[in-house]
Amino acid sequence: DAGITQSPRHKVTETGTPVTLRCHQTENHRYMYWYRQDPGHGLRLIHYSYGVKDTDKGEVSDGYSVSRSKTEDFLLTLESATSSQTSVYFCAISDFGQGSYYGYTFGSGTRLTVV
Amino acid sequence: DQQVKQNSPSLSVQEGRISILNCDYTNSMFDYFLWYKKYPAEGPTFLISISSIKDKNEDGRFTVFLNKSAKHLSLHIVPSQPGDSAVYFCAASGAGKSTFGDGTTLTVKP
Numbered sequence: 001d002a003g004i005t006q007s008p009r010h011k012v013t014e015t016g017t018p019v020t021l022r023c024h025q026t027e028n029h030r031y032m033y034w035y036r037q038d039p040g041h042g043l044r045l046i047h048y049s050y051g052v053k054d055t056d057k058g059e060v061s062d063g064y065s066v067s068r069s070k071t072e073d074f075l076l077t078l079e080s081a082t083s084s085q086t087s088v089y090f091c092a093i094s095d096f097g098q099g100s101y102y103g104y105t106f107g108s109g110t111r112l113t114v115v
Numbered sequence: 116d117q118q119v120k121q122n123s124p125s126l127s128v129q130e131g132r133i134s135i136l137n138c139d140y141t142n143s144m145f146d147y148f149l150w151y152k153k154y155p156a157e158g159p160t161f162l163i164s165i166s167s168i169k170d171k172n173e174d175g176r177f178t179v180f181l182n183k184s185a186k187h188l189s190l191h192i193v194p195s196q197p198g199d200s201a202v203y204f205c206a207a208s209g210a211g212k213s214t215f216g217d218g219t220t221l222t223v224k225p
Binding site: 035040041042043044045090092097098099100101102103104105106107108109 | 121146147149151156157158159160161162164166204206208209210211212213215216217218
């Protein structure tokens with residue numbers, strides 16, 4: 001399904017280096033989200049966007065920043081990667097915002113390892 | 116404070132039998148409840164949802180039941196198939212927020 005793609009799919013990086021993950025959608029959905037998935041924690045929201053240049057923090061935003069300069073692209077940057085940011089990162093899109101009956105469409109994920 | 120809890124990390128059932136996945140929540144302000152399914156190395160896929168004003172929603176083999184007084188919902192899969200083996204996440208949404216549980220791994224044995 002090419003509606004939402006994440007890149008890279010896998011990345012190994014060193015502690016202290018900046019890392020940028022990309023989410024690209026072709027659905028023209030207004031809302032985009034970045035989640036991380038860790039064992040025992042389910043899916044936790046990092047940041048989300050409700051339009052071009054409109055972003056807000058989620059529950060685990062420390063150490064992360066985002067940018068959305070175009071409808072189709074939502075970038076997640078780890079400013080200085082730490083081992084605690086080793087995780088699987090998922091991007092999601094929706095047309096209806098967070099408090100909705102309609103579910104999100106998720107990307108396939110990026111597995112990030114910080115060594 | 117975890118507002119959405121899936122207390123069973125795993126569940127194993129025989130093919131053809133019923134699978135029942137459970138979820139509890141603490142916030143009465145949630146408007147909608149959703150279930151997602153996730154296969155390894157893939158993103159979660161939206162499965163089914165229910166409004167807080169309903170107590171049941173059905174879609175093929177999948178039925179979600181909501182008990183508001185108990186703050187509990189469940190997903191029933193009948194009959195279970197080996198292809199249903201996956202991690203199932205419960206989520207609750209409302210007031211501009213969406214919260215996920217930790218997931219339950221379902222294994223359906225042939």
